[in-house]
Amino acid sequence: MTVNQIVMECLQIALLIAVAPLFVGWVRMLKCWAQSRSTASLFQPYRDLLKLFSKDVILAENASWIFRFTPYLVFGTVILSGAVVPMLTTKLPLSPSADVIVLVGLFAIARFFTALAGMDIGTAFGGMGSSREMMVASLAEPAMLMAIFTVSLVNQSTSLSHIAEVMYSGHAVLKPSLAFAFIAFILITLAETGRIPVDNPSTHLELTMLHEAMILEYSGRHLALIEWAGMMKLFLFMALGSALFVPWGIARSDSLLMGLMAGVLLLLKVGASGVVLVLIETGLAKMRLFRLTEFLGSAFLMATLGMLSFFILE
Amino acid sequence: MDLQTAAQINSFLAAFVLLTAFGMLVQKRIYSLIHLFAWQGLLLSINTAIVGYVASKHHLYISSILTLSLKVFLLPYILHVLIVRLRIRREVETLVNIPMLMLIGLALVIFSYHLMAPVSELSKLITRSTLAVALATVMIGLLMMITRKHAVTQIIGFLAMENGLFFAATSATYGMPLVVELGVALDVLIAAFIFGIFFFHIHTTFDSLDVDQMARLKEGD
Numbered sequence: 001m002t003v004n005q006i007v008m009e010c011l012q013i014a015l016l017i018a019v020a021p022l023f024v025g026w027v028r029m030l031k032c033w034a035q036s037r038s039t040a041s042l043f044q045p046y047r048d049l050l051k052l053f054s055k056d057v058i059l060a061e062n063a064s065w066i067f068r069f070t071p072y073l074v075f076g077t078v079i080l081s082g083a084v085v086p087m088l089t090t091k092l093p094l095s096p097s098a099d100v101i102v103l104v105g106l107f108a109i110a111r112f113f114t115a116l117a118g119m120d121i122g123t124a125f126g127g128m129g130s131s132r133e134m135m136v137a138s139l140a141e142p143a144m145l146m147a148i149f150t151v152s153l154v155n156q157s158t159s160l161s162h163i164a165e166v167m168y169s170g171h172a173v174l175k176p177s178l179a180f181a182f183i184a185f186i187l188i189t190l191a192e193t194g195r196i197p198v199d200n201p202s203t204h205l206e207l208t209m210l211h212e213a214m215i216l217e218y219s220g221r222h223l224a225l226i227e228w229a230g231m232m233k234l235f236l237f238m239a240l241g242s243a244l245f246v247p248w249g250i251a252r253s254d255s256l257l258m259g260l261m262a263g264v265l266l267l268l269k270v271g272a273s274g275v276v277l278v279l280i281e282t283g284l285a286k287m288r289l290f291r292l293t294e295f296l297g298s299a300f301l302m303a304t305l306g307m308l309s310f311f312i313l314e
Numbered sequence: 315m316d317l318q319t320a321a322q323i324n325s326f327l328a329a330f331v332l333l334t335a336f337g338m339l340v341q342k343r344i345y346s347l348i349h350l351f352a353w354q355g356l357l358l359s360i361n362t363a364i365v366g367y368v369a370s371k372h373h374l375y376i377s378s379i380l381t382l383s384l385k386v387f388l389l390p391y392i393l394h395v396l397i398v399r400l401r402i403r404r405e406v407e408t409l410v411n412i413p414m415l416m417l418i419g420l421a422l423v424i425f426s427y428h429l430m431a432p433v434s435e436l437s438k439l440i441t442r443s444t445l446a447v448a449l450a451t452v453m454i455g456l457l458m459m460i461t462r463k464h465a466v467t468q469i470i471g472f473l474a475m476e477n478g479l480f481f482a483a484t485s486a487t488y489g490m491p492l493v494v495e496l497g498v499a500l501d502v503l504i505a506a507f508i509f510g511i512f513f514f515h516i517h518t519t520f521d522s523l524d525v526d527q528m529a530r531l532k533e534g535d
Contacts, residue, residue, distance in 0.1 A: 174322050176329030294340075297413035301336060304420050309332070312427050312446045313325035 004254040005093045009083060012092070015263060016082040020235040021045035021228070023270060030278040045231065052224035060121045060217060070117040071218065071225035077110040078229045078236065087239045087266055088259040089251040090161040090168075099158040100148045103240075104141065107192065110229070111137055118214030125206055129213025132289065136198060136210065139296035140191040143184060146303035150181040151244050153310050160240075164247040176313055180306030182245050186280075187299035189241065193234045196281040197295060208286065238270040320368040321440040324485075327361040328444035331481060332423070335454040338474055339419055340412050344397060344466060348390050351470055354477055355385030362484050365441055373492040374484070380499050381480070389473065392506050396466065400517050407464050415461060419454050426450040433486075441485040448485055451478030465516060465523040469509050476502055 025042040032039040041047075059068070081103050083094045098106075111133065118130035152158045154177055155166040191198045199210040206213060215226050243250065249265030251258035287295060334354040341347045359381040366374025409415065426449035434442045455475030462468050480498075483490045490498075513523060520527045 174326065176326050179326070180329065180333075294412045297416050298340070301416045301420065305329070305332065305336070305423070308420070308423050308427065309325070309329045309447075312423075313328060313443050 002254055004256060005089075005091055007256065008089050008254055008259050009092055009094060011259065011263075012088045013079060013083055015087065015266075016232055016235060016239075017079070017228075019267065020231040021049060023235045023238070023274060024231045026271060027234075027274045027278060030274060031281065034278055034282045049224050049228055052219075052227070053221050055220045057220035057222055062122065063217075064120055066113065067117045067120045067217075068222070070113045071222040071229075073113050074110045074229045075225045077106045078232045081106045082232065082236055082239075084160060085236060085240050086161050086164050086243050086247070086250055088262045089254060090164050090247075091252070091254045092161060095159065095161040100152065100160055100163075101145070101158055103160070104144055104148065107233075108137070108141065114214050114226075118217075121217045123217060125209070125213045125216050129209060129211070129216070132210045133214055135289075136191055136292060136296070139293060140188050140299070143296055143300040143303050144188045144192070146300060146307060147181045147184040147188060148244075150177050150184075150303060150306040150310060153307065154178055154181075154314075160243055164243045164250055165252060167245070167247045168250070168252065175310075177306040177310035178245065180302050180309060182241075184299045184302035184306065185241055185244070187295065187302065189237045190280065191292075191296055191299070193237055194230070195234075195277065197284045197287050198292060200286050235270065238273045239266065241273065242266065242269045317368060317440055320364055323364055324361060324441050324444060327357050327364075328447040328481075328485075331357050331361070331451060331477075332447050332454075335451045335474060335478070336416070336419055338470065339454055339458050339461075340409065340415055342407050342409055344402065344407070344464075347467060347470055348393050348397075351393075351473060351477075352386050352390040354474065355381060355389075358477055358481055358484075359386065361481070362489070365484055365488060368440065369488045371488050373495075374489045376492060377489060377495045377499075380495065384499055384503060385473075385477065388503070389506055392510060393466065393470070396510050396513055400466075400513060400523065402464075402466065402523060407462065407467060409461070415457070418457060422453040422457065423447075423450040426453055437486065439485070439488065441488075444485040445482060448478050448482035451475075451481060454478075463524050463526055465513060465525055468525070469506075473502070473506075 022042065022045070024045045025040075028044070029039045029042055080098075083092070084098045084103060086092060086095060115130035115133055118126035118133075120126070148158070151163060154175060155163040157163055157166070190196070194201055194211040199212075200208060201211075203209055203212060206216075209216075211230070215223065218226055246269065249262055249269070251262045331354060334350050334357065337350045338347055338354070341350060359378050362374050362378040362381060366372065366378060423446075427446040430446040430449055434445050437445070452475050455471050455473075455478055458471035458474065459468050462471060476498075483495075489495065516523055516528075
């Protein structure tokens with residue numbers, strides 16, 4: 001482990017923390033353009049976070065330690081996952097410590113505690129949100145793991161850095177299994193980050209909320225941390241998709257210059273993925289909750305077809 | 315184009331043929347179903363042309379063009395006209411338990427893979443690996459015929475089965491002799507016409523194309 005590697009690791013985490021709100025601002029801006037509304041500033045998410053941080057926390061009387069602990073835990077797990085996903089370089093010192101399966105586990109921990117916190121206060125909406133979120137999770141997680149297994153089979157490793165390196169060397173480009181896994185990954189990303197066909201991130205109507213219903217009771221810095229973690233999760237999924245399917249540009253050494261170029265390329269890639277996200281969101285309407293089984297079922301189908309076509313066709 | 319690339323393109327097309335088969339299995343809207351059928355025909359036609367080029371079997375070009383004109387343009391057009399004439403344009407079929415259908419479809423893919431694995435071992439063609447996909451397409455077409463209630467969608471299932479058989483012939487033996495293929499194409503065309511006539515009769519007799527209605531023997535009870 002060299003000094004450069006540690007610097008890169010820190011840079012990557014800093015990038016994730018700093019740029020995630022900007023990406024959300026970019027997505028909101030694109031969405032406004034697509035719907036011909038006037039846009040807020042690109043930096044509006046930062047201002048929102050700042051405002052929330054300066055406000056007092058209002059806690060319910062019967063809130064337990066779970067409720068107070070959850071925002072920090074969610075924020076922490078997202079940062080930890082951000083340290084594992086190769087964004088700038090594949091030579092991350094923390095990368096060998098966790099593979100993709102652990103990554104899915106980290107997301108699951110965050111979701112588990114958010115669901116607990118949703119039920120902790122004892123309001124009706126919190127419980128409803130938790131049960132909905134867990135329903136979505138129970139359908140999305142198998143599909144996510146299946147898609148990841150397909151990519152791992154093609155690249156013969158579950159380590160993200162190794163997958164990115166093998167994809168980089170170009171042995172695995174034109175493969176139907178990867179195409180299927182990619183489509184499945186897009187569908188799962190929409191579900192996991194709470195975007196439109198599954199959940200509406202900007203809803204204020206309680207009955208349609210999934211994720212928002214769970215965090216309805218949070219305020220002040222707790223809410224800021226959770227919102228920030230949500231933004232980072234969105235950015236992280238884009239970066240994860242880039243590392244798994246289009247890793248071109250990620251540095252394969254620990255040189256800082258290469259890392260810088262990788263950072264610029266990553267921002268371009270993530271920005272472009274934002275355009276795709278907005279196109280999907282504008283083109284589709286939110287689904288009824290009970291149709292989500294079909295949506296996530298088709299994600300599972302895609303991922304499994306990817307795995308089968310690996311065995312049949314390759 | 316060398317053999318390796320051709321094999322890769324072939325397997326890619328095979329994957330998408332399978333995808334369209336699944337799409338047809340779970341598609342509720344009749345128009346989208348016809349579009350998917352046309353896409354599947356297009357994929358088959360491209361695949362046949364590529365196999366014909368790589369294996370330098372020139373009669374495959376003819377069957378590719380035949381597939382293109384028949385399955386991409388003519389049959390979807392006939393089905394389209396039928397739907398407009400029978401005024402079932404907006405009909406949405408109720409499908410029970412789509413995730414279950416998908417899982418059964420996946421099971422069929424695994425089954426046909428196991429069935430075809432020893433056969434593919436014997437073959438030395440570059441397209442041998444797509445044999446399992448072809449069989450799976452046939453089976454999914456059959457599953458679609460079983461699960462659908464509407465006569466038109468059952469016919470589309472039947473035509474999808476025929477697509478699968480055609481795909482199997484191309485990948486197993488570089489296509490059937492031209493005479494056979496011409497015969498099959500003509501059969502499919504005639505079948506489409508006959509189905510059309512039957513649809514009209516069913517529609518005038520039962521006021522609906524739902525085949526469940528035919529289970530009743532009595533008139534108007």
